[in-house]
Amino acid sequence: xxxxxxxxxxxxxxxxxxxxxxxxxxxxxxxxxxxxxxxxxxxxxxxxxxxxxxxxxxxxxxxxxxxxxxxxxxxxxxxxxxxxxxxxxxxxxxxxxxxxxxxxxxxxxxxxxxxxxxxxxxxxxxxxxxxxxxxxxxxxxxxxxxxxxxxxxxxxxxxxxxxxxxxxxxxxxxxxxxxxxxxxxxxxxxxxxxxxxxxxxxxxxxxxxxxxxxxxxxxxxxxxxxxxxxxxxxxxxxxxxxxxxxxxxxxxxxxxxxxxxxxxxxxxxxxxxxxxxxxxxxxxxxxxxxxxxxxxxxxxxxxxxxxxxxxxxxxxxxxxxxxxxxxxxxxxxxxxxxxx
Ligand code: 5GP
Ligand code: MN
Numbered sequence: 001x002x003x004x005x006x007x008x009x010x011x012x013x014x015x016x017x018x019x020x021x022x023x024x025x026x027x028x029x030x031x032x033x034x035x036x037x038x039x040x041x042x043x044x045x046x047x048x049x050x051x052x053x054x055x056x057x058x059x060x061x062x063x064x065x066x067x068x069x070x071x072x073x074x075x076x077x078x079x080x081x082x083x084x085x086x087x088x089x090x091x092x093x094x095x096x097x098x099x100x101x102x103x104x105x106x107x108x109x110x111x112x113x114x115x116x117x118x119x120x121x122x123x124x125x126x127x128x129x130x131x132x133x134x135x136x137x138x139x140x141x142x143x144x145x146x147x148x149x150x151x152x153x154x155x156x157x158x159x160x161x162x163x164x165x166x167x168x169x170x171x172x173x174x175x176x177x178x179x180x181x182x183x184x185x186x187x188x189x190x191x192x193x194x195x196x197x198x199x200x201x202x203x204x205x206x207x208x209x210x211x212x213x214x215x216x217x218x219x220x221x222x223x224x225x226x227x228x229x230x231x232x233x234x235x236x237x238x239x240x241x242x243x244x245x246x247x248x249x250x251x252x253x254x255x256x257x258x259x260x261x262x263x264x265x266x267x268x269x270x271x272x273x274x275x276x277x278x279x280x281x282x283x284x285x286x287x288x289x290x291x292x293x294x295x296x297x298x299x300x301x302x303x304x305x306x307x308x309x310x311x312x313x314x315x316x317x318x319x320x321x322x323x324x325x326x327x328x329x330x331x332x333x334x335x336x337x338x339x340x
Contacts, residue, residue, distance in 0.1 A: 004130050005150045011113060011130075012151075016087040018046045019112070023094035024053040024101050027255070028060060028171025028206060030093040033117070033140040035065040036164035037090060040148055040156045049086075051079050053103045057252020059209050063167060064160035072103040080106050091116040093140040095123025095133070096303070117143050121293060121303060138180035141168025145188050159196030166197040167206065174259070175203070178307065210253075217247040221257050227321070228264065232328035233335045235261040238273040240317050249276075258283045268338045269328070273313070273320055280313040280320055288338045290331075299327060 012018075018041055022030035034050045041048045042065075050069045060066065072079040083089070083103075089112045097104040108127070116128035119137040137143050145165050148154060157165075169189060173181045176189070193199055220243070227236045237257055247253070258272035262285045269290055272283040282300050284292035286307050293309040296302035302311020313320040328335070 001132075001150065004132060005147070007130055008115060008147070009151055011088055011115070012041065012044060012046065015045050016047070017082075017085065018048045018088045018090065019083055019086045020048065020050045020090045020092060021083075021100070021103075021107060022050075022052055022092050023099040025251075026052050026056045026060075026093075029139045029141055029168040031056060031060045031063055031066070031069075032164045032166070032168025032171065033092045033144045034090075035063045035069075036141060036161050036168065037092070037144050037148075038065050038068075039158070039161045039164060040153060043156045043158075044153075049082050051083065051103075053100045055251055057255065058250065059206050059252055060167075062205050063164055065164070079103070083107060083110050083112075086110065086112045088112055089114045091118070091128060092144070093118060093120075095120045095127075097124065097127055117147065119143060120305065136180070138178065138182070138185050139169045139172035141165045141172070142185060142188055144168070145192075157192070157195045162192040162195035162197035163202060166192045166199065166202055170202065171206065175207075180305075211250065213248045214250075214253040217244075217249070217253055218257060218260070220247065222260055226261060228267070229325070229328055230266070232332050233266055233268040233338070234270070234324075234328045235264060235267045236271045236273065236321060236324060237261050238317050238321060239275065241275040244274065244276065258285050261285075262287065268335050269331075271324055273317055275317050280315070280317055282311050282313060282320070284309045284311070286338075288340045290335060290338045295327060295331075299323070 020034045020038055022034050038048050038050050052071050054073045055071050070079050083106050095118045097108060100107055114128040115130045117132045117140055119134055119140050121135050123133045125131060132143055134143050221237050225237050254274055258270050261270035268287050270285045274281055284296055286292045291306050293304045293306055296304055296309035296311040300311025300313055304310055
């Protein structure tokens with residue numbers, strides 16, 4: 001770590017053009033980490049641009065610095081030019097170039113030095129010049145905090161930086177409840193509050209700020225679309241494109257729905273399936289030691305963490321449900337023996 005910090009410190013010791021990039025469908029951790037780092041680097045005099053492969057949920061638009069973010073799918077030429085001409089690229093909260101979609105080639109072709117900061121399993125070591133990987137970290141935002149501290153820039157953590165990093169840690173830990181939440185996480189959160197992060201306000205902005213359609217869509221999922229496979233300790237909630245349209249789906253509206261399926265007693269493995277932008281996207285969640293990232297990788301070209309993973313299915317929503325039923329049966333013994 002110290003060697004890498006030295007290299008990074010040298011890289012940012014003089015004024016540079018810097019681009020910060022996150023994965024497609026950026027979540028609270030991706031945007032919180034990116035804008036937290038952004039708000040530190042601009043104080044050091046760098047010219048910094050945050051670029052996302054596509055748009056993200058509007059409950060993240062309040063994050064300080066959000067108005068400067070460039071969305072690749074909306075401003076392709078501009079994003080391409082900035083990425084090609086930049087000196088230094090940060091890649092945050094992902095470990096595989098595939099998570100950038102079409103933007104990935106442009107990033108790979110850029111000759112800029114690349115620094116990857118990530119907490120996912122098995123990050124690709126060939127993408128970056130410096131890789132900060134900690135798969136035990138609850139969030140990328142927590143690693144970004146540690147790096148800022150190690151660089152000796154803790155004094156640059158102002159209210160804006162603190163609120164961004166707080167958001168990243170809060171969203172990726174399910175509000176500090178996942179097993180990845182440690183004593184260290186709480187110490188960092190305490191420091192961020194000390195630096196001005198308004199914790200209660202942030203919870204309201206992220207979790208109590210839903211559209212009427214979003215809440216009604218949740219009701220529909222729970223009432224009409226929840227399938228429980230008691231004998232396998234598994235559950236599925238699925239939505240096709242037509243249903244999403246009916247509830248005027250906006251990005252972020254389905255976030256967290258999978259957790260309701262997992263909240264049922266005796267359910268160990270929960271899956272949420274949604275047909276979005278012509279793709280069948282899966283969110284997998286589990287309790288205890290049942291590893292959903294292995295299932296995501298093996299069957300759905302995806303990955304993630306032990307208890308939270310995602311992927312894509314190249315068959316229809318209904319066929320995906322059938323495939324999942326087979327997977328439930330294949331893993332039945334393991335599911336029934338999972339201890340909490
Ligand atoms: P979500 O279900 O919230 O979309 O994703 C949960 C976690 O699974 C993410 O934090 C990410 O680590 C991982 N994940 C989601 N989609 C993909 C994917 O397509 N590929 C990989 N490698 N990981 C994914
Ligand atoms: Mn994350």
